[in-house]
Each structure stands twice: as C-alpha cells, then as structure tokens.
Amino acid sequence: MSLVSLGDMAQTFMLRGQINRLKGEVTRTTAELASGQKLDVAQSLNGDTAQLSSYLRAQALIQGYQTAASDQALQAEAMQSAVETVLDLGEGLVSPIMTAAQSLSTQVFDTVARDAQSRLTAAVAALNVSVAGRYPMAGVTSGSPPLPSGELFLAELKTVVDGASTPEEVVSRLSDWFNGSTGYSSAAYAGGDGAKPVQISRTEVVSLSVTANDPEIRRALHGLAVAAMLDAPNISLNAEQRQTLATMAYAELDAGNAAAVNLGARIGTMQQQIDVAQSRNGSEALVFESRIARDIEADPFTLATELEAVQTNLEMVYSITARLSRLHLSDYL
C-alpha cells in the first residue's frame, strides 16, 4: 500500500462488491421466505441427498400403496358379500331339508327340491356378480363371469346324475363331479387362477386369491346341489330312497355351510390385514412428510432475522457510499 496516494477506483470496487454480495443475500432470503423452501437444499445437507431421495420415494410409493389397498379392500368386500350370500342361502335350507329327511311325502320332497334349486341358482348368481366392470370371483380372467348362468348350471347337474338308481350313486356322482378334474373345475368354472399377491403397504402383501373354484365354494355349492336333485326327473327313486337322499343331502349341506363360514373367516382376516395396512400407510405418510419438511423447509423466523440484518447492512453500505462520494479535495478548492 502506497503511503502517499490511494487510487479512487479501489474504494468504489470494494463497495460495489459488498453491495452485490448483500443484494444477493437479500434475493436469496426473500425467495426462501416467499416459497417456504430452502433454495439450495443440497448445500444445507452438504451434498448428502440420498436419504432425502429415499424419503421422497417412500412418500410416492405409499400413495401408490394406498390406492392398491383401497382396491383390494373393495375386492375383498365384494368377495365377502358373495360368500355371505351363499352362506345365507345354505343356512336357510337347513330346516326344510331336515323336514324332508323325516318325511316320505312326495310333495315335501318336491317343495324342498324346488327351494334348493332356486337357492342354488341364487348362489351361482351371487358368485357371478360384477363390481365396477370386473368379476371378483373369476380370478385373473376378471373380464368374464366365472360360472354359467344358474339354469345352465342346474341343467349340467341334472345330466351328471342322469340315470342314477340309488341315493348313494347320486351323491357319489355329484361328489366326483365337484371334486374331480373333469367336472366343475373344467366344465363349469370358466375363470382363471387366483390373483397374485399385491403390495398394499411398505411391509404388507395381501393375496386375495379367492375364486369360484376354491374348495370351500365347491363344497358349499355341492351342499346345495344334492338337495336340488331331490326331484330330478331322470333318476328313479322311491320314497324311502328319497328320504335317504334327503338325509345325505343334509350332511352335505352342513359340510358346505361350514366350508362357507371358513372361507368367510379367511376373507375377513385379509380384510383386517388391509385395514391395518391402510392405517399404517396413513401414519407413515405423516412421518415421511415431517422428515421431508425438516430437510426442505426454510425456517421463516431465522429468515426474517437474517433479512433484517442484511437490510440494515445494505442500508449502511449505501449511506457510506453516498458520504464517501462527497469527500473530494476538489470540492474544497
């Protein structure tokens, strides 16, 4: 530094640099205040943004899981309502079939048989229900109904027991048809495999793979079917034989109802699982939101203080600049 003189421009240069720097600070502070977010998040995290990225990803995925969870909840509800309908129909047949098992009257047998047939048709219709354009009990081929119409189903059953001469033969033919690989599973059930497991939260996977081909459904329909064949025109049974058939039908109906209850409980468990997942999603979403906010959000109180300080600073530099510009020897000559 020279002892005799100090260049004019040096002062201007320094002051100008200061003013620019302070103006930059003001811009940054006001932008952060206005948007509520830090301008340079990476700098505040020192470049370590991997965790923030994973929070944001979790947040996006949780939203996806919530949609999936509500889908599965609807699906489970539809399945549960179909199974409940089948169960109700089956349970309603218990006392008529008991009456038929203790009677020898053709009229009773015919009435009970017609009752069973209408219940079977209703059960098939319940399984063929469609919700929002797809068939919940049809598995992956959700675009078309899983079973034929009730009438066709009954007709198919009548051809199965065609020409049977003893109640045992009727029951065993129906049993083979419902349980074998060439009967119900291939001839009547037109749906596909059960749906694959779906992720409904970060940790929960639900497999609503219930279809109309499940053993429980087959058992329940089987239970109704035997009773429905009490008045089948193509089997020749006398009254005692029909009574026996009714007794055996009662046993099958009982087993069928029990199976439907089991299936209902299974679906109920899954519904609970979905519920838990949905509330977990909700609370996790809040947690991640707060973690993200902690990293991204700018504290308005700190910013306001900073802005005050920078403004004061800037005003001081402005007044110094003004004063110094008035200090010239030429003014005093």
Next chain:
Amino acid sequence: MTIGSALASALSGLTVSARLAEIASNNIANALNDGFAKKQAVVTARMLGDQGAGARVQGVTRSVDELILGDLRLATAAHHFHQSETTFLQGIDTVFGTAEDEGAISNRIAGFEAALTRAQSRPDSDPRLQSVVDAAKWVASGLNDVSKEIQTSRQAAETRISGLVSQLNSDLQRIGELNAKITRISTSGRDSSAIEDQRQQVIDRLASVVPLREEKRPNGAIALFSSGGLVLLDGRAAEFGFTPNAHVMPDETIGSGLSALTFNGQEITLNAQGGRLGVGELTAQFDLRDRLAPQAQAHLDGLARDLVERLQDPAVDPTLGGAAGLFTDAGTAFAAANETGLSGRIAVNAAVSPEAGGALWRLRAGIGAASPGDPGDATILLAMGAKVARSLSPASAALSGQSGSVAELASGLSAGFSVSRLGAERAQSFAATRHETLKAEHLENGVDTDEEMQTLLLIEQAYAANARVIQAADAMMQSILEI
C-alpha cells in the same frame, strides 16, 4: 549566472510545469480507466557542462506494482478456471435435479414405481396402464434432457476452445508488435508509456485464458511465460493450433474425432491440476470437454443401461424373445457395446404406446404377446416392479462398486453431482475472493484524484513563481537598456 541564463532556467521551469500539468490532467482524465497505470514524471536538473541550468522532465514512469499485478493475473486465470467448471457442474446438477425437485430423475423413477404399484392392483384398468406408460416416458425424457445438456455443454466447450485459441494467437502477435514499437520509441528517447498501457491491457485480457508471468527484456520489451513454463512470447510469439469439430458425438475423445491443442506444432496435454498451460479458462474448457462431460455422460449412460437391462430380462417378461423390453435403445434392443450415449437414445417401447401403434395390454401381457391375455393377471407387472426395486450391482463400468435399486442408483448419482457442484462452488468462491482482494490492491495504485489536485496546486504555484522570475529578469534587462 547571467540574466539570460536566469531567463532560460525560468523558461525551462515553465516547460516542466506545463509538462507536469499535462501529465496530471492525463491522469485525472483516466481516473476511471481500469487498465491505466498512473504516470509520474521524473524531473531532473538540466546541466550545461558542469553547471545546472534549469530543470527538465527526464522521463515518465508508470506506477505499477509488478508483484501485485503478477499475482492478480494468476488469480484472474484461476477465477476463470473455476467459473467455467462451476457453471458446467451447476448446469448438470440443475437438469438432473436435486432430491427435492419434482422433475428430478430420482423422483421420476419413484413416480414410475408408484404407477406400477397402482397397475399391479388393477391390471385390467387401461387408465392405470396408461399412467405407467406415461411415467416411463417421463423417466426416459428426463434422461434424454440431461444427456442433451451434457452434449450441448461439450459442444459449447469445443467452440469456446476454438475462439480462445484464435484469441490467444492474435493477442500474442499484437503484444509482439507492441514490444517492437516500444523498443523503437524508447531507444529514440521518447515517451512510450501510452503504448505500454496498451500492452498491459492486452496482457491482462490474455491472463484470464492462460495464467502467465511477465519478464522484462532490454529496451522496454517483455517476455511472457505460462505458469507451467511454456514460452508464450520471447522475441517471437508462439503459435497454438486447434481443429474444432463441428458436431461432437458422445463417443468421440481426444485422438478419435477430437483435436488436441498443439503448441508450435507439438501436441501438449493439459490437466486440471496445472500442467504446461497452468490453470486458466483454456485448461478449464479442455477439462470440461475431455474429463468432466464424458464422466458425467458415462455415469448417466450407466444408469440408463441398468434401467434398460432390468426390464429387458426374459425372467421379467418371457414374451420378449431377445427383442427390446419396456425401455429401448432408440426403438431396438440394447446391446452392451452401445452403452455410450444410451441416455440420449433411451425411449419407451412403441409396442405399449397406443399413439405409436401399440397397445396398453402389452404392458400386462408382455411386449411380445399376441393377445391381451387374462385382464387380472399382474404377473409381469409384479415382476417389473420387483426387478426395479431390487438391489443389484449395475453392469456398467462407470457405476462399478455401487449397488441398489434403480431409484437408489439415481439418487446416488444426484448426490454425486451435488457434491461436485458444491466443491466447485467452494473453490470458485475462494478464487473469486482472492481475485477481488488482489484487484482492490492493484486499484489502490491507480489514479488518486485528490493527489492530482494537490499536485496541481503545487504546479500552479511553481508556474506562477517561474513567471514571476521571468518578469523580474525582464524588468532588470529593461532597466539596463534604459541607461
């Protein structure tokens, strides 16, 4: 002493005062001129034999602190170096996106994963399949954009290098010419300080391109050396050569498509730590073109490759039969040899895009499927989601040693870009501060109008005194003549 010699001395005093006033007014006029060195006159006694006979201006010196000027030039070069690198890294960081940006690559990938989750739950729903395709296109276009930014910067560096080299050559020639002029003027005894000002300005302009050192040579000439030791100008100006490439491709490097810098016909290698040409803007642009941009491109291509390969896996989609999966290399299947530039070519397979003649059910049934298949079958969608989320080691050499899901690899890349950018910004702010400080010190040696005002006061007095002496001598001569 005779009266005549008194008169002569007074006249010389007037001349000196006039000359000093001229210098002072020149200084004041150039008070706002950045590249102007304050002039000071050297006044000595005029001798006639052994006797003093007045004063004369022996010469004009330029008030320049050589040390500070030298440091300032090096600081300017460093400042421009860091400025160039920071601008590039900021550009990449912005386009790739930092974690909180909605359009950041890592968030686009998360969006794609979320869309897949929704489609897995309702594989029969066309809107959900469409949103998967849209999310995939959003990812691909993001990668395309970053690749384009890198390529544009690289091309800009190539163009800038060409401009800088021709500026370097022409400036060195000019300095050589000014050297010759100054030598001619000073050996003939005249004042060369104005030309020296011009020369200083040209050298200062050059200093941002190449960090240089100035050495004095006899008769006012100077020699220039780069901070790495190259002789830029010593009597003769050096010649730099460079052949620009009008369209730089991602896979072109020095020697295979791109030209290196030649110094007097010889190729020289530059490196960002210093090397022969030091740390200035020219080195920065070469570093950008040959190291930073290709590195960024390689990382990006590695990420793109990982994404393409994960979904080109027959275990995920058995219907592929060797053809491209959901993401393609400009429409065809990806082959490992074509990794460079993949991020600029990655696109969503037209087979799943209805507006490109494809069908949405291919997302569910498989790219190579002939028919829509079971509407509720989420097998392939589930396999895609699982593969994208699985922690794997990418096949690309650029990402070796890393492993994670695609989203994790992308966020690792983003963090890497952020860290590079922050490092560059820190280095740049340090260089800027140093440059500012040295510049302020340099400017302190500039014109001080207060000092010039004071000098003018003295000059006025001296001029008045000399004029008074002439008056007195004239009066004396008159009185003698009146005898």
